[in-house]
Amino acid sequence: MKKTGLYILFVLIAVIIIPLRGAKGEVVESSLSGQKKGGFENDTAVLKIVAFGNSITAVRSNVQQVFAQRLPALLKNRGINAVVINSGMGGSHSGRLMDNDRIQVKHGLDRFIPDVLNHKPNLVIIGFGHNDAYIDSNRLDGKSRIPLEDYRSNLIYMITELQKTKSKIILVTPSPIARLQRPSFQNIRLSKYAEVVRSLAVEYQVGLADNNKLFLEYNKNGKRYESLLTDGVHPDDDGHQMIAENLVIEIVKIIENKY
Numbered sequence: 001m002k003k004t005g006l007y008i009l010f011v012l013i014a015v016i017i018i019p020l021r022g023a024k025g026e027v028v029e030s031s032l033s034g035q036k037k038g039g040f041e042n043d044t045a046v047l048k049i050v051a052f053g054n055s056i057t058a059v060r061s062n063v064q065q066v067f068a069q070r071l072p073a074l075l076k077n078r079g080i081n082a083v084v085i086n087s088g089m090g091g092s093h094s095g096r097l098m099d100n101d102r103i104q105v106k107h108g109l110d111r112f113i114p115d116v117l118n119h120k121p122n123l124v125i126i127g128f129g130h131n132d133a134y135i136d137s138n139r140l141d142g143k144s145r146i147p148l149e150d151y152r153s154n155l156i157y158m159i160t161e162l163q164k165t166k167s168k169i170i171l172v173t174p175s176p177i178a179r180l181q182r183p184s185f186q187n188i189r190l191s192k193y194a195e196v197v198r199s200l201a202v203e204y205q206v207g208l209a210d211n212n213k214l215f216l217e218y219n220k221n222g223k224r225y226e227s228l229l230t231d232g233v234h235p236d237d238d239g240h241q242m243i244a245e246n247l248v249i250e251i252v253k254i255i256e257n258k259y
Contacts, residue, residue: 047075047082047255050116052108052158053127055234056175057088062230064237068125070244071251078252087115093146094128094154100145102136109154112161121167123254125209125247126158129174129193130233133186140185144193152196159204168254170207170247173197175215175239176225179232207250214246215239 051057051068059066068086075082089111091103096110108128116124132151135142146154155171162169173194176187194212201208215225226232228239235243 048121049084049123050119050121051125052087052116054092055090058090067240067244074248093131095146123168125170127172133190133193170250171197171201172209173212175211177233178226209247209250
């Protein structure tokens, strides 16, 4: 009688455990995003997006919603369920604090693992450049906080590490700046950083949201891109809406396997 009882208990345990394992005995992983690995073919899936960048990405008190906050609703209108994690940091450049410590925050590479990789995202939006390119001496021949080649190397590291995880990527060019206190050579220097982003998008076959071009071409009711900036650098709500709408176009391209 005791043996029969033990046998029945063993069978019940097996019935509970076996469905949790695959055909070969491996534990079946359940994606945090609720979708199949390596693609977005499940219509009920939630696309997990990390927006990684500087103060253009970060939430701001003088803006109702930054682009990352606008994306879920805009994507929902396209039939795409998404959750967006905002990993923007004001003052952040693409490198590490030891590379340039003028702004005492954790910079791009300092927080890449906890703020990006650890979230196991399906898609990462990478937007750096303003703080990297900036010339603190305010001289035409002055040094940028992060040299152009180092900026390129930092982005390549992020791209290649994300590609190892099969995460999709959208690179974002830094939007132009405009203010009397920021002379034209600051923007000229920034445009070189934007060109690096464009070239990397082609080289690594990833998405590109060209904010630099988007803003420079803005002309609505006779107003130029300067009207979209709250302080000559940071976009207002209209600017963030424009950025978000442009990102949706790129995200849809990625879902349609165009990258």
